[in-house]
Amino acid sequence: GKAEDTGGGSSDSSAAQQVVEPADQNGAQCDLTQYGGGVKKLDLKDATVGFSQSEKEDNPFRIAETKSIGDAAKKAGVKKYIHTNAQTQLSKQISDIQDMLAQGVDALIVAPLNSDGLEPALNAAKAKGVPVLTVDRKLTSGACDTYVSFLGSNFTEQGQRAADQLIKGTGGKAKVAILLGASGNNVTTERTKGFVDEIKAKGSGIDIVAQQTGEFARDKGQQVTEQLLQSNPDITAIYAENDEMGLGALAAIQGSGKQAGKDVQIYSVDGTRNAVQEIVNGDYNGVVESNPRFGPLAFQTLEQFLSGEKVYENIVIKDTEYDPDNAEDGLSSAF
Amino acid sequence: MAEATVTSAPTRSTSVSGWLRVYGVYAALVVVLVINLLFTDNFFAVDNFRIQLVQVVPVLVVALGMALVIGTEGIDLSVGAVMALAAAVIPLWLGYGVVPAVLVALVAGLVVGLVNGGVIAFIGVQPIVATLALMVGGRGIALVISGEQLKSIQNQDLRSLGTAEVAGIPLIVVIAAVLAVLVWLLVSSTTYGRQLVAVGGNRRAAELSGLPVKRVLITAYVLCALLASIAGVIGVARAGASVPSTLGNLIELSAITAVVVGGTPLSGGQVRVWGTVAGALLLQLIDATLIKHDVPDSYSQIVQAVIIVIAVFVQRGKGVRS
Amino acid sequence: MSAPTTASTVDAGAAAPTRRRGEAVAELFSQHGAVAVLVLLLVVGSLAFDTFGTVDNLSNVAVQGSFLAIVALGVTFVILTGGIDLSVGSVFALGGVLAAYGSGGGWLTAILLPVAVGALIGLVQGGLVAYAGMAPFIVTLAGLLGARGLVFAITDEGNTTPKVKSEAFVSLGQGHVWEATWPVVIMLALFAVGWVVRQRSRAGQVVVATGGGEDASRLMGLPVARVKLGVYVASGMLAAFAGALNAARSSSGVTTVGVGMELEAISAVVIGGTLLSGGRGNVTGTLAGVYLLGVIQNLINQVGSLTSSIQSVVSGGFLLVVVILQTLLSPSRKT
Amino acid sequence: MTDDVRPPVLQAQGITKVFGGVRALSGVDFALGEGEAHALVGENGAGKSTLIKVLTGVHRPDEGQVLLGGEPRSFGRPLDAQQAGISTIYQEVNLIPLMSAAQNVYLGREPRTSFGLVDTRAMERDARELLDSYGIDVDVRRPLRTLGLGAQQMVALARAVSIDARVVIMDEPTSSLEPREVRTLFEVIARLREQGIAIVYVSHRMDELYEVCEKVTVLRDGRLVHTGDLADLPRLELVAMMLGRTTSEMSGSGVTEFGEEAHTQAAEPVLVAEHLTRKHEIEDVALSVRPGEVLGLGGLLGAGRSETLKAVAGAMPLDRGQVSLDGKRVRSGSVPAAIRAGVVLLPEDRKAEGIIPNLSVRENIVLAALPRLSRFGFTSRRKQDAVVRTMMERLHIKASSPEQPVAELSGGNQQKVMIARWLAMSPRVLLLDEPTRGIDVGAKAEVQALIDELAREGLGIVLVSSELEEVIEGADRMVVLKDGAVVAELNGEEITEERLMAALSTETALPADPGAPPEEASRG
Ligand SMILES: Nc1ncnc2c1ncn2[C@@H]1O[C@H](COP(=O)(O)OP(=O)(O)OP(=O)(O)O)[C@@H](O)[C@H]1O
Ligand SMILES: Nc1ncnc2c1ncn2[C@@H]1O[C@H](COP(=O)(O)OP(=O)(O)OP(=O)(O)O)[C@@H](O)[C@H]1O
Ligand SMILES: [Mg+2]
Numbered sequence A: 001g002k003a004e005d006t007g008g009g010s011s012d013s014s015a016a017q018q019v020v021e022p023a024d025q026n027g028a029q030c031d032l033t034q035y036g037g038g039v040k041k042l043d044l045k046d047a048t049v050g051f052s053q054s055e056k057e058d059n060p061f062r063i064a065e066t067k068s069i070g071d072a073a074k075k076a077g078v079k080k081y082i083h084t085n086a087q088t089q090l091s092k093q094i095s096d097i098q099d100m101l102a103q104g105v106d107a108l109i110v111a112p113l114n115s116d117g118l119e120p121a122l123n124a125a126k127a128k129g130v131p132v133l134t135v136d137r138k139l140t141s142g143a144c145d146t147y148v149s150f151l152g153s154n155f156t157e158q159g160q161r162a163a164d165q166l167i168k169g170t171g172g173k174a175k176v177a178i179l180l181g182a183s184g185n186n187v188t189t190e191r192t193k194g195f196v197d198e199i200k201a202k203g204s205g206i207d208i209v210a211q212q213t214g215e216f217a218r219d220k221g222q223q224v225t226e227q228l229l230q231s232n233p234d235i236t237a238i239y240a241e242n243d244e245m246g247l248g249a250l251a252a253i254q255g256s257g258k259q260a261g262k263d264v265q266i267y268s269v270d271g272t273r274n275a276v277q278e279i280v281n282g283d284y285n286g287v288v289e290s291n292p293r294f295g296p297l298a299f300q301t302l303e304q305f306l307s308g309e310k311v312y313e314n315i316v317i318k319d320t321e322y323d324p325d326n327a328e329d330g331l332s333s334a335f
Numbered sequence B: 001m002a003e004a005t006v007t008s009a010p011t012r013s014t015s016v017s018g019w020l021r022v023y024g025v026y027a028a029l030v031v032v033l034v035i036n037l038l039f040t041d042n043f044f045a046v047d048n049f050r051i052q053l054v055q056v057v058p059v060l061v062v063a064l065g066m067a068l069v070i071g072t073e074g075i076d077l078s079v080g081a082v083m084a085l086a087a088a089v090i091p092l093w094l095g096y097g098v099v100p101a102v103l104v105a106l107v108a109g110l111v112v113g114l115v116n117g118g119v120i121a122f123i124g125v126q127p128i129v130a131t132l133a134l135m136v137g138g139r140g141i142a143l144v145i146s147g148e149q150l151k152s153i154q155n156q157d158l159r160s161l162g163t164a165e166v167a168g169i170p171l172i173v174v175i176a177a178v179l180a181v182l183v184w185l186l187v188s189s190t191t192y193g194r195q196l197v198a199v200g201g202n203r204r205a206a207e208l209s210g211l212p213v214k215r216v217l218i219t220a221y222v223l224c225a226l227l228a229s230i231a232g233v234i235g236v237a238r239a240g241a242s243v244p245s246t247l248g249n250l251i252e253l254s255a256i257t258a259v260v261v262g263g264t265p266l267s268g269g270q271v272r273v274w275g276t277v278a279g280a281l282l283l284q285l286i287d288a289t290l291i292k293h294d295v296p297d298s299y300s301q302i303v304q305a306v307i308i309v310i311a312v313f314v315q316r317g318k319g320v321r322s
Numbered sequence C: 001m002s003a004p005t006t007a008s009t010v011d012a013g014a015a016a017p018t019r020r021r022g023e024a025v026a027e028l029f030s031q032h033g034a035v036a037v038l039v040l041l042l043v044v045g046s047l048a049f050d051t052f053g054t055v056d057n058l059s060n061v062a063v064q065g066s067f068l069a070i071v072a073l074g075v076t077f078v079i080l081t082g083g084i085d086l087s088v089g090s091v092f093a094l095g096g097v098l099a100a101y102g103s104g105g106g107w108l109t110a111i112l113l114p115v116a117v118g119a120l121i122g123l124v125q126g127g128l129v130a131y132a133g134m135a136p137f138i139v140t141l142a143g144l145l146g147a148r149g150l151v152f153a154i155t156d157e158g159n160t161t162p163k164v165k166s167e168a169f170v171s172l173g174q175g176h177v178w179e180a181t182w183p184v185v186i187m188l189a190l191f192a193v194g195w196v197v198r199q200r201s202r203a204g205q206v207v208v209a210t211g212g213g214e215d216a217s218r219l220m221g222l223p224v225a226r227v228k229l230g231v232y233v234a235s236g237m238l239a240a241f242a243g244a245l246n247a248a249r250s251s252s253g254v255t256t257v258g259v260g261m262e263l264e265a266i267s268a269v270v271i272g273g274t275l276l277s278g279g280r281g282n283v284t285g286t287l288a289g290v291y292l293l294g295v296i297q298n299l300i301n302q303v304g305s306l307t308s309s310i311q312s313v314v315s316g317g318f319l320l321v322v323v324i325l326q327t328l329l330s331p332s333r334k335t
Numbered sequence D: 001m002t003d004d005v006r007p008p009v010l011q012a013q014g015i016t017k018v019f020g021g022v023r024a025l026s027g028v029d030f031a032l033g034e035g036e037a038h039a040l041v042g043e044n045g046a047g048k049s050t051l052i053k054v055l056t057g058v059h060r061p062d063e064g065q066v067l068l069g070g071e072p073r074s075f076g077r078p079l080d081a082q083q084a085g086i087s088t089i090y091q092e093v094n095l096i097p098l099m100s101a102a103q104n105v106y107l108g109r110e111p112r113t114s115f116g117l118v119d120t121r122a123m124e125r126d127a128r129e130l131l132d133s134y135g136i137d138v139d140v141r142r143p144l145r146t147l148g149l150g151a152q153q154m155v156a157l158a159r160a161v162s163i164d165a166r167v168v169i170m171d172e173p174t175s176s177l178e179p180r181e182v183r184t185l186f187e188v189i190a191r192l193r194e195q196g197i198a199i200v201y202v203s204h205r206m207d208e209l210y211e212v213c214e215k216v217t218v219l220r221d222g223r224l225v226h227t228g229d230l231a232d233l234p235r236l237e238l239v240a241m242m243l244g245r246t247t248s249e250m251s252g253s254g255v256t257e258f259g260e261e262a263h264t265q266a267a268e269p270v271l272v273a274e275h276l277t278r279k280h281e282i283e284d285v286a287l288s289v290r291p292g293e294v295l296g297l298g299g300l301l302g303a304g305r306s307e308t309l310k311a312v313a314g315a316m317p318l319d320r321g322q323v324s325l326d327g328k329r330v331r332s333g334s335v336p337a338a339i340r341a342g343v344v345l346l347p348e349d350r351k352a353e354g355i356i357p358n359l360s361v362r363e364n365i366v367l368a369a370l371p372r373l374s375r376f377g378f379t380s381r382r383k384q385d386a387v388v389r390t391m392m393e394r395l396h397i398k399a400s401s402p403e404q405p406v407a408e409l410s411g412g413n414q415q416k417v418m419i420a421r422w423l424a425m426s427p428r429v430l431l432l433d434e435p436t437r438g439i440d441v442g443a444k445a446e447v448q449a450l451i452d453e454l455a456r457e458g459l460g461i462v463l464v465s466s467e468l469e470e471v472i473e474g475a476d477r478m479v480v481l482k483d484g485a486v487v488a489e490l491n492g493e494e495i496t497e498e499r500l501m502a503a504l505s506t507e508t509a510l511p512a513d514p515g516a517p518p519e520e521a522s523r524g
């Protein structure tokens, strides 16, 4: 499976800071004493912090994410900062985390490759009394138990919002083809679920004619769209589970002589600069953002936690969304 | 001398199985076509065939090179990485125009080919591992070169390479066709082509007959890498972007499958160019069929597996080894 | 037509001894070169990083490698017969998922179910190779596709990740015996068996003979077909079993594991000094090969600041160097 | 000495075998009596090996049946035949090159310890004793491929014989054996027959047949032409039967087809090789050939004659020494360089080093000459066909067409294809390693005559043959090798079996190689 988010342009982490959904501010909380076997107070200044990245930094989302956390680490002035990359192999991520524990990290930030299967690593951390903060993908195991808290987007909701955009944009009548992400990837699962359920609930006039995987890759997205448009010419909208596939679809639509954005509308999730740019150009209809800049928020949370304060177990990012009306101004904040 | 026959010689046979061994892939192609004509909407349409042709180009071009390497009893896993490398260097040189950019992409392929071939021919490393190393490392280098960024291609000349047409036929399809003919000529009627097959058939004997075995091998891997980098250029032109991270992922497997389904044994000593072309088309059509009928990923993978096995089974020669 | 036999026997034998000595050394290197390089790396590693030589870190490396090792053990025997098995990665994943489902019926079913299915897959592949004379590469390539397809088919396109229900089974993946964790102990036991089979059993001899000269072996009246069938079955069972162990360790059957594992296994086997063309090699080399790869990864993590791309370059370059050394030292090098 | 009342222990009835088009056997009957030695003879391609493969379950007959001790048996695979007590040495050595001699002898039936594990020590001990008793004193732990073809053939023999069997089949067991080993083989056969074991013996060496066998079955073009007692069948008649000619057509001349009179030779050697040295293989070997001269290389098995030829042909890297043609030095260790200079080698092991099985007869013939048969790198079919036609006619190559895969040809015809490959290069010096190995009397005669003819045309020829007569009658001069070093040189009339054997057995302190350890120096 390829990274679920890709795009182009810069990844400077100062732009578009993450803001927290106020709604979630009254969820469960966690502190030193409750987590695992209990953790000793610690000042980030003399802490070694490790970050376990899940997928290759070969796409804007991962690049932005890694960079943002690295920068934040510098800002926080931690004693030592190490980072590993699991290269989309779950077993490697487990190894990575264990290796970092063996190197004596005091706190861990983990971007889980998968919602399940990290138990051995997390248990090891817990046993060592090392707090773990998970970002971008939510674990199914319990917060404040196997990890302190989760901070990231709600992928299901991203799917819902894409559906809402589509319903609005198509006036509630459309034949939609879904470009799925890589099979077996939680992001795929949730963005599909959110979208499909929402269509069922609100889009009576909309029927989903095809669901095919584009493996989060542009060329695959293009090929699949070409095939689908040809065999069912009446498709009027595409929902791509990341911008890259959306851009692939765009190329396919233009190739088929149809007019992208009009004859066939395109909606996708990510918020990469390229996609937003296409909205501005009028060839693209909507993008739901998935903000990768976890650094500042993550370290702020760590700081609070290690200094003994309570932190929320669920810190959900408030993702913006881009449509023809706000794309122009939003472009700068896209990553 | 029956032993020798068991190991490789293709015995001309009049039986059905013999016929299938030679024409199996074309037969399969026809079957898939017919099935589609009957059960797939809008299948019998010009733009459909043009889509299939356009989409098959990268795999086909790579498979042509792969066929040469397999003919020498070798294999090349690094082709995907080569495509990525080509994609990575293009944006850096596009400033100087399309031609220099493409040339640099080809040079990248040339270098990889030389490394593969050199390590295999002179040191005698087994092809699969030698090229595996470059498969892993090559894409890494590509990403480093590209600064781990994907870049949209604004250069219209290059983009048009992906969209332009010659007499109603997409340019890249024409290119692929020309390449196929060239490879066929190379194999069937050049000294090099015959030497390549001889080296694949019995390397020691070829050496003792004074054939430039090492040169033949290196050339094969260079040609394979060059074709791969061409496929990379085409990929970039098509997508209108340089995406070194995903371009050509797993294409080595598709290419090898196309070659073998096309009737070229992995044991070397034979290259069936048109079989390879048919093999690539077959895989493409199967893929298209499954998408058009919206078959879920799971079943489409299973179906592909079954079809591959059947296609190779009917045209198996005895004693073909990995 | 007569020559004094006594006189003549001496002359021919005379040349032999020295010739042997030279070969013996080269043989030793090519067979155990991997071990040498491994030792070298361990030394270098402990000198370079004070967190490397620790019991903690090394036992991590041991556990992490054990799963690949079990898979590679099976692949070794397949390669010894001159074949290859590309399906192990997918079978590994399938094994994990089946184990998770099977764990409902206790730890025994959690093991037996995947192993049985693995054997079945091996039986089909082995049958096609041994009795239909098809190329192992293509047969197992189909296996790679098919098995992965099966994984998604039984997990609703990978949208569900079955959890392990049996505690006993979980402890098989995470529990300890004395200092070592179960997977390591099991792996070592399997390798001990593998060593005996390879070195001291008739079956092992036939396996090697088959790889060294299939037609000759057949003419010598060796049960070539049966042995071929056997190695694919064994490979399938071991891969599935490793997958089950892995599921036990991460207490869930993740659908995306094992991607690209076949190539790791093959390189481990080849680094271990086994001829890919078959006929020469041993299991100890494979074990060394597996841990060579593992240690490299660990060292990269010790550095803790390499981007994923650089990591690929490093591992690729290293692989190349090792196989070149391996080949240069190997006596059976064709010129 | 045979009484026909005993039921045949192994029997074939009306066997027909067709290989896609080629009729290898049609309606052949064959009966092997208890404890009898039965010669199976015929031209190359007559169907001998095929019959053997049918008898031992390698091929299934298209028609007919195999009977063992009277009952019909159909062996699915060689294993079944072996278990039924039929042990076979197939044509072309069929062993595992990478495995040790000992492993090869005992593969599949290794001695085992009480735990059922392979008892390596016992295995190696037994193997050593076994091979010693056959006069093959090799290190049984060494990979087989490091032994010469001859030694390998003896290992194959040891394996086949050490399987306790009722029938032992030998398909050209002596094709690359020296007189010494042939002796050993015959002793073994005698021993087997004392135990009442029946033998099927295939060979193209007539005198061997008469020495070993009492019964004979003659095949021609896959048909049975004669079977009966060998003793009352004159040699000439037998040969006539094989070739399908009448005795009157047969030339009654000497054993070989070599002309009696020596060749007229130029004074100046065309090829000179000096100080050829490769550790453990050959030591300071020197030889020279004049145009029109046939130089024989004499020596026992493993003397390093093949190595010497390979060294001259650049097919073996050298530690020391050089080869020069017409005084011009040839880059050593490079086959292409040697070929360009006009020195070509016909390798000993046709299957492994000669033919390219998947290619057609035509392509095998033109292989080396391709560059000069091409224009701008494009092959010219016209030029090829011209060459191929002339070669096939001149050498009487039997093939259904030039496009037939060479692997389907019989041994003799493959050998001719190899020779044709080199003649197409119009070489100056021809290095022949066992040029008549495994080819039938007819073809052998043709090849020998051809060698003679080529010499007359002024080629320099170096001839290695394990058949003494061939070297003795064929060579104008002979260089005798022992343990990779030259021990004697015989000229014209001196070339006799006695002189050769003398040169080989005498305690020669000649070039003892300095590089080697003591145990090597003290030989004999
Ligand atoms: N596997 C095969 N496929 C096709 N043709 C074959 C095969 N094996 C043998 N033949 C053909 O069958 C005929 C008999 O071959 P065979 O090897 O039995 O001859 P032979 O008597 O053993 O000759 P030689 O003395 O050279 O060994 C030949 O014409 C050969 O071309
Ligand atoms: N009887 C033997 N005992 C020991 N080693 C042997 C014997 N026969 C051959 N060899 C080995 O084979 C190699 C050379 O044998 P080879 O057969 O090539 O020499 P040769 O003189 O060409 O004999 P041949 O008649 O088989 O061509 C040497 O490595 C030698 O050690
Ligand atoms: Mg024969």
Ligand SMILES: [Mg+2]
Binding pocket: D148, D149, D305, D306, D307, D348, D433
């Ligand atoms: Mg020899």
